[in-house]
Amino acid sequence: MATAGKNTLVQVSTATGGTYTTIAEMNSQSATLNGASLDVTAFGAAWKSKIQGLKDASYQVSGFWKSTDTSGQTAVRLALVNDSTLFVRVEIDGTTTNYFLQEIKVTDYSVKSAVDGLVELSMSFDGTGAPTLST
Amino acid sequence: MALAGKNSLVFVSATGKTLTAVATTAADGLTFQVAATSAQGEPFDPLASLTVATSSGGTVSSTGYTLYRPNGSVVFPTSSTNAYTITGTYLPTAQIAAAHGFFYKITADVADVSVLGAAWRSKLQTKLDVSGSVDDYHTDLTLGNLVTSSSQPICLTFYQASTASFDARAYGFLDADAIKSAVDGVVDGTVSFSGSADANGRAISFSTRGAG
Numbered sequence: 001m002a003t004a005g006k007n008t009l010v011q012v013s014t015a016t017g018g019t020y021t022t023i024a025e026m027n028s029q030s031a032t033l034n035g036a037s038l039d040v041t042a043f044g045a046a047w048k049s050k051i052q053g054l055k056d057a058s059y060q061v062s063g064f065w066k067s068t069d070t071s072g073q074t075a076v077r078l079a080l081v082n083d084s085t086l087f088v089r090v091e092i093d094g095t096t097t098n099y100f101l102q103e104i105k106v107t108d109y110s111v112k113s114a115v116d117g118l119v120e121l122s123m124s125f126d127g128t129g130a131p132t133l134s135t
Numbered sequence: 136m137a138l139a140g141k142n143s144l145v146f147v148s149a150t151g152k153t154l155t156a157v158a159t160t161a162a163d164g165l166t167f168q169v170a171a172t173s174a175q176g177e178p179f180d181p182l183a184s185l186t187v188a189t190s191s192g193g194t195v196s197s198t199g200y201t202l203y204r205p206n207g208s209v210v211f212p213t214s215s216t217n218a219y220t221i222t223g224t225y226l227p228t229a230q231i232a233a234a235h236g237f238f239y240k241i242t243a244d245v246a247d248v249s250v251l252g253a254a255w256r257s258k259l260q261t262k263l264d265v266s267g268s269v270d271d272y273h274t275d276l277t278l279g280n281l282v283t284s285s286s287q288p289i290c291l292t293f294y295q296a297s298t299a300s301f302d303a304r305a306y307g308f309l310d311a312d313a314i315k316s317a318v319d320g321v322v323d324g325t326v327s328f329s330g331s332a333d334a335n336g337r338a339i340s341f342s343t344r345g346a347g
Contacts, residue, residue: 055256067302077241077341080263083260105243107245109240110239111240113140113295115141115143115235127258128257129257130255
């Protein structure tokens, strides 16, 4: 059975074993694990052959801007501006049994406002080092 | 709860004005804040020199205070007992009346520092940057004129709900004005903004959501 996206949580912490706080007001996320396949096809082959290269991960999170989300939105922004340590944990189904956890570098923090819309926030993270995958 | 964009405001700075030996303004005498049209204070010029002196006229070393140019404030140690004066340049700001939207983004470049034997990529942050844009109707040419007339960095202030507290204030240059019109619409413009660090290495500041 499909998993409802509404239960997903994106959390951050300044320490890997620290307290993870859900980033408030988010409504969309994508977490991408990339195996970086390398083409090793040789002459004479009809089909491509590949091996895995350096694995990588990236994350996109977006939702509504909230001024008082100190441990969530502000923590992300401070990690970007101060180049400080930050970890992300994406709980796919909102439980601690299905998640990605990784140290990240925040690469984008964007705020958008329009007179006929809402104040929106989007953020991008680059994973660094190996993630912890629950499943 | 989400905020409606209709309550947002954008302010832009005008030509700098000189402050000459202006005394600290906070009740405790420990914080100087440029007070002008903005309820939260005006920014200092991003590049102009600023001199802090004691009431007796002695110049205070820059290590004797903390200067927040975007916030327009100078903060002295709580142990300080002196009265101070400030001489410098601030940028008066005014609302962009025809603005109907804005966007700003802070980005960081990361360098790949993965080493042999690693299975996953490792990264380090390198440079930070700020950029953005303001959407405005073509009835207010303030921003558009600055694109072509100003060779000095300007300051944009973004408010989300109230002018009592700005969300972000950024220094930089207005580098393009894209104007479009259609027979069934209005003349609309998008002015692009490219951030640039002040003399203290800070391109953007946030007043209410922590330092940096």
